[in-house]
Amino acid sequence: xxxxxxKHIILAIIAAVAAEYFLNELIGTIIELCFGEFxxxxxxxxxxxxxxxxIPSFIIAFCLGTLDSFKNPVKYxxxxxxxxxxxxxxxxxxxxxxxxxxxxxxxxxxxxxxxLFFAAFVLMVGLSxxxxxxxTITGLLTEKFGKEGKGMVLSVVTGACIFGLYHLWNxxxxxxxxxxLLQVLxxxxxGMLLCAVYVKWGNLLGVIIxxxxxxxxxxxxxxxxAGKSIADRSGEGGGELSQTIISNSIFVIAAxxxxxxKKKETKENERNGNESKSKS
Numbered sequence: 001x002x003x004x005x006x007k008h009i010i011l012a013i014i015a016a017v018a019a020e021y022f023l024n025e026l027i028g029t030i031i032e033l034c035f036g037e038f039x040x041x042x043x044x045x046x047x048x049x050x051x052x053x054x055i056p057s058f059i060i061a062f063c064l065g066t067l068d069s070f071k072n073p074v075k076y077x078x079x080x081x082x083x084x085x086x087x088x089x090x091x092x093x094x095x096x097x098x099x100x101x102x103x104x105x106x107x108x109x110x111x112x113x114x115x116l117f118f119a120a121f122v123l124m125v126g127l128s129x130x131x132x133x134x135x136t137i138t139g140l141l142t143e144k145f146g147k148e149g150k151g152m153v154l155s156v157v158t159g160a161c162i163f164g165l166y167h168l169w170n171x172x173x174x175x176x177x178x179x180x181l182l183q184v185l186x187x188x189x190x191g192m193l194l195c196a197v198y199v200k201w202g203n204l205l206g207v208i209i210x211x212x213x214x215x216x217x218x219x220x221x222x223x224x225x226a227g228k229s230i231a232d233r234s235g236e237g238g239g240e241l242s243q244t245i246i247s248n249s250i251f252v253i254a255a256x257x258x259x260x261x262k263k264k265e266t267k268e269n270e271r272n273g274n275e276s277k278s279k280s
Contacts, residue, residue: 080206
């Protein structure tokens with residue numbers, strides 16, 4: 001099966017996304033029939049995410065032979081985080097501002113244990129989605145298009161579009177087409193940077209951390225403060241098209257910079273290689 005999908009990359013990508021949805025629904029249905037619904041605490045939602053998201057992602061990666069994306073998790077980790085520094089900066093700065101603002105308005109922080117489970121939750125989201133979207137799908141795209149020049153651009157842009165369209169599934173819970181489409185656009189723009197960082201450095205742990213940091217900021221209202229739960233969030237996107245494009249354009253610009261730097265490195269390596277051959 002692995003050899004078949006390696007020869008038919010597009011079919012492999014379609015199969016990966018379809019299998020993720022199928023396994024999510026299948027496992028979720030079995031759990032509800034056997035144990036009923038999960039609770040609404042951060043801890044319960046963390047367990048739910050492990051079962052419904054992480055396990056399917058590992059099964060798919062195993063079947064397609066992309067688990068090797070976890071090899072050498074610390075190799076180029078620092079450079080990966082540096083390439084995605086804009087995400088870390090926005091995430092940390094945004095989380096601090098949101099926390100200070102909420103506390104000044106009278107909000108109370110949850111118990112340390114609940115906050116710990118929230119942090120674990122965003123890490124699990126990052127792990128599951130990055131293993132599927134970057135480690136598996138973007139990895140397969142680079143096998144088809146390559147990691148250099150136009151191949152890199154095709155891999156990054158296609159991977160980002162798939163990442164955005166992947167969030168169409170959220171329409172099932174939001175029932176708001178406009179908000180869901182805005183989320184698709186926003187996540188595709190963010191996905192460009194995540195794809196560019198992964199294609200450039202090949203470090204899955206780096207993009208997992210970047211993804212988790214961004215989710216920590218965007219979900220902090222639900223995960224950090226008493227009286228709210230990440231299980232209760234409605235998933236509304238809010239905003240307008242222009243606002244979504246403007247607010248996420250920085251990620252696209254950063255992605256272009258990463259790809260241009262990769263192109264520059266490639267040319268320098270080719271030039272050095274030619275010089276070495278001429279000397280020999």
